[in-house]
Amino acid sequence: MNWYKKAYKYGIENKKDIKTLVENLKISISKMFNLSLPETEKKLIKIHEERINAVPDLIKYPELKGMQERIIEENRGIMDSVSLTYGEIAILRNYRYITNIVSPGPIYKGNDCTLVYFADSSDGPIIGNNIDDWKERIWQRIPKEPLIVKKNLKFWWGNVSAGIFYDEIPPEKFPLENRIFEVMEEHCENLKAAVEFLIRYKFFWGGQNAMIIEKKTKEGVIIEKSSCRYGIRKMENGTLYTTAMSFADPKMKEYLAGRRMERIIKKGEKWNESIEAEYWDGCDKRYENLARLVKEKSKNPSLKSIIEILQNHSPFPDCICLHGQGRTNIELDHTNYTIASIITLPMRKKQIIWTCSEKKFACQSEPVWREIVEK
Numbered sequence: 001m002n003w004y005k006k007a008y009k010y011g012i013e014n015k016k017d018i019k020t021l022v023e024n025l026k027i028s029i030s031k032m033f034n035l036s037l038p039e040t041e042k043k044l045i046k047i048h049e050e051r052i053n054a055v056p057d058l059i060k061y062p063e064l065k066g067m068q069e070r071i072i073e074e075n076r077g078i079m080d081s082v083s084l085t086y087g088e089i090a091i092l093r094n095y096r097y098i099t100n101i102v103s104p105g106p107i108y109k110g111n112d113c114t115l116v117y118f119a120d121s122s123d124g125p126i127i128g129n130n131i132d133d134w135k136e137r138i139w140q141r142i143p144k145e146p147l148i149v150k151k152n153l154k155f156w157w158g159n160v161s162a163g164i165f166y167d168e169i170p171p172e173k174f175p176l177e178n179r180i181f182e183v184m185e186e187h188c189e190n191l192k193a194a195v196e197f198l199i200r201y202k203f204f205w206g207g208q209n210a211m212i213i214e215k216k217t218k219e220g221v222i223i224e225k226s227s228c229r230y231g232i233r234k235m236e237n238g239t240l241y242t243t244a245m246s247f248a249d250p251k252m253k254e255y256l257a258g259r260r261m262e263r264i265i266k267k268g269e270k271w272n273e274s275i276e277a278e279y280w281d282g283c284d285k286r287y288e289n290l291a292r293l294v295k296e297k298s299k300n301p302s303l304k305s306i307i308e309i310l311q312n313h314s315p316f317p318d319c320i321c322l323h324g325q326g327r328t329n330i331e332l333d334h335t336n337y338t339i340a341s342i343i344t345l346p347m348r349k350k351q352i353i354w355t356c357s358e359k360k361f362a363c364q365s366e367p368v369w370r371e372i373v374e375k
């Protein structure tokens, strides 16, 4: 496989989006570190080189043989096709590591925030997904038409962010991030093997909640993950569900609560007066409501019932569809919107998408059907 050529082609096809993303990241990271733009690039180059040279023990992680060369070649391909500096590629490759942001899932793109799965509905297996974000970011979050996915995939997977303050620092820092799911797809044959693999590689990914489904059996799990810990939730009545910034596994829940309390103490705030704590409590309430809704709708699973879950408007903070309630960024006064609801019918190779605009919430817009093309 010529990794340089492949990445070069990807860079040419996505030049404008990658350029814009890098420009935005540069500004937000320089603000985060309180550094000038050149200083920011310098800092990220240092982080990048430390990580790329931290090649893990290949006896313990044999699936990573050749991965360092592959990443270096891919970076060169992107740099050359998009005309990025070395500092800019370092920003692009490491911003998730430094900001703990999770990327959208690589298969049915746009996975973030809320995920619901019905294995056996009157419309076949269905995956529902809400993308919640600031309105400004809509341009970078909506999958392209047609959605091109790899042929003969063994798994469907997606993820939502977990956002844990003061999380433990894992002993591995090699830059795998969400490439972990591609490596899983390459090396694992069934769900059992995939779960074992993701646990063996636990120091390379998280915090995020991941949904992994084996295409052949339609069986799946949710793995709730911090940088070093995990909890596994199995299917219940043929359903899986998860949402952002919250855990349902009791041990993970307890861990998260401790991390959050530490944040509040360090900021010198009181829990019941903290805007952040209000937001986190809301995420936990959304998870509880999601569990209730999924249980209720699993009695009669269908396309219609999954729409009703994604567009649920219980009073805030329980609501699944968000209309700008709840502040996610205190400094910038950003609020959260469900900028898109996406339902995937993988066996029919189709997606339905509701997208928000300046005038309408996503749930008020006309849905658009999209093709999924396997290549």
Ligand SMILES: [Zn+2]
Binding pocket: 311, 313, 321, 322, 323, 361, 362, 363, 364
């Ligand atoms: Zn709505």
